[in-house]
Amino acid sequence: MATDSLTFIFFNAFLANNFVLAMFLGLCPFLGVSGKLNTAVPMGLATSFVMLVSSVCAYFLNEVLVAFNIEYLRLISYIVVIASAVQLVEMTLKKLSPALFRSLGIYLPLITTNCAILGLALFQTFKEYNFMQSLAYALGAGAGFILALLLMAGLRERLDLAKLPSVTQGAALSLILGGLLSLAFMGFAGLGAE
Template identity: 80%
Template sequence: MHADSLGFIFLNTVLANNFVLAMFLGLCPFLGVSGKLNTAIPMGIATGFVMLVSSISAYAVNLVLVALDIEFLRLIAYIAIIASAVQLVEMTLKKYSPALFRSLGIFLPLITTNCAILGLALFQTFKDYNFAQSVSYALGAGTGFTLAIALMAGLREKLALSKLPSITQGAALSLMLGGLLSLSFMGFAGLGST
């Protein structure tokens, strides 16, 4: 698979360069919302949707900023795009799924400050991806985020049923699980290299 192909970009972003488990971006919702699968998966999907909308919008805004020679406004423009996308998700969830809206709590508006989303917009700009590559990159990042948070939630649900020493419960266990998941995803680092 060629390094510029859409499949390679997608697969590489999901596994080898997973935003959460390899780049350590977006750890707040990863640790905060991964207590149960029924909240982790919708949070991953919501974050993935915001990533996709932000990626497409950032691509278009970057074209305008480059054409007007005002690239220095890139960061503030991307932040405004992300905040708008989160508002869209928040209003939609509040209207169509109030129970999920309440269960996600404070973590839903905090998608705005999720560094993985801003990182996605900045990385795709600096990698000089075209539109199709940007969409593939965003879909891979969203899928990777959802995969990571779902794996973490599944592990935490299983371990909640186990007898563990008190010293390893709570935040300590979450951090240990996150570290082990990260190590397992680091095994994909050589994927696709020649």
């Protein structure tokens, strides 16, 4: 499979180079919101939406910045776009689902500082992806983010019912689970290698 094909780019971001489990970006919501599936799913969807909007805007912003030879404004421009997209998501959730808005708490505005989203915009720029490749990359990264949150939330909900030693409860258990999931995802690292 060609490394510049849309399928390869999608699955590379989804599995082999998962932003959370392989690159360790976006760990704050991964550890903080993945306690229950009913909060992990909306957070994953919100983050994926912001990733998609940021990716599209970053592509066009980069084209403008390159045209005017002001690439040094790239980082601050991407941050403004990400913050605006998060505001849109936050206002929409507050209006449509106040209970979900409250349950996500501080983690919803923290999407603005989620390094996975900024990393997505910067990586696609430095890899010089065209528009369709950027979309595939954003969709793969978003799907991978949702997958990571779902796996972690499912494991944590399941282990809430188990009898565990007190030393492995709470944050310790979350870190152990995250490490085991990361090890499992490292098996995908060879996918697509030539």
